Amino acid sequence: DAGVIQSPRHEVTEMGQEVTLRCKPISGHNSLFWYRQTMMRGLELLIYFNNNVPIDDSGMPEDRFSAKMPNASFSTLKIQPSEPRDSAVYFCASSIRTGHTDTQYFGPGTRLTVL
Amino acid sequence: AQTVTQSQPEMSVQEAETVTLSCTYDTSESDYYLFWYKQPPSRQMILVIRQEAYKQQNATENRFSVNFQKAAKSFSLKISDSQLGDAAMYFCAYRSATRSEKLVFGKGTKLTVNP
Numbered sequence: 001d002a003g004v005i006q007s008p009r010h011e012v013t014e015m016g017q018e019v020t021l022r023c024k025p026i027s028g029h030n031s032l033f034w035y036r037q038t039m040m041r042g043l044e045l046l047i048y049f050n051n052n053v054p055i056d057d058s059g060m061p062e063d064r065f066s067a068k069m070p071n072a073s074f075s076t077l078k079i080q081p082s083e084p085r086d087s088a089v090y091f092c093a094s095s096i097r098t099g100h101t102d103t104q105y106f107g108p109g110t111r112l113t114v115l
Numbered sequence: 116a117q118t119v120t121q122s123q124p125e126m127s128v129q130e131a132e133t134v135t136l137s138c139t140y141d142t143s144e145s146d147y148y149l150f151w152y153k154q155p156p157s158r159q160m161i162l163v164i165r166q167e168a169y170k171q172q173n174a175t176e177n178r179f180s181v182n183f184q185k186a187a188k189s190f191s192l193k194i195s196d197s198q199l200g201d202a203a204m205y206f207c208a209y210r211s212a213t214r215s216e217k218l219v220f221g222k223g224t225k226l227t228v229n230p
Contacts, residue, residue, distance in 0.1 A: 031216055033216075033217065033218075035218075042220055042221075042222050042223065043206065043218075043220040044220070045217040045218065045219075048215075048216060048217060050216070055215075055216070056215050056216075056217060059217075089158060091160060093160075095216070102216075103150075103162055103165060104162075104218060105162070106152075106159065106160035106161075108157075108158070108159050109158050109159070109160075111158075
């Protein structure tokens with residue numbers, strides 16, 4: 001089975017440019033998560049969706065960040081305009097509840113560098 | 116808010132020996148899940164083991180086992196018969212069973228395996 005797919009794997013852009021990160025969750029999973037990993041703050045949740053509906057976006061840094069999930073098999077995280085402090089690894093993860101528990105499966109991440 | 120603390124930034128172990136990584140957490144909830152994730156240099160986040168708080172029995176997965184002490188809010192990971200491929204960053208994570216599905220991560224422990 002294919003795991004969580006993210007694209008691009010690497011992105012280098014200049015400050016002020018728009019950046020779009022993409023994610024395809026595991027087929028059949030109904031929750032999707034966006035995390036960010038930096039040296040300073042570690043791994044932190046940005047936003048998550050359940051059945052394509054945003055549930056918790058308290059981790060979204062500011063209005064420059066936006067996320068959408070138009071259908072069960074695709075999500076985007078957009079940064080506009082990008083800033084050097086947005087440089088990080090962005091992970092997408094998905095899960096499905098089975099019984100009493102669920103497990104989040106992570107994609108390979110997108111390493112974003114903003115110059 | 117829940118917090119997860121990993122007090123050992125780095126650990127090392129000889130190949131074939133046993134090592135224990137520490138994790139403590141703070142929560143007022145009684146029902147939750149705990150996880151250990153492994154992140155090798157490829158940066159892929161890989162689930163190692165999962166523990167449900169309502170279960171008294173400690174989880175095991177082959178060479179990996181946990182010591183879950185609910186009253187002490189402690190969740191350590193033991194790796195037996197360490198292998199070179201175990202070298203990675205290890206992250207402890209907490210997830211509420213009743214509120215947000217987000218994972219709250221510790222800062223991680225870098226494990227080195229010496230041949």
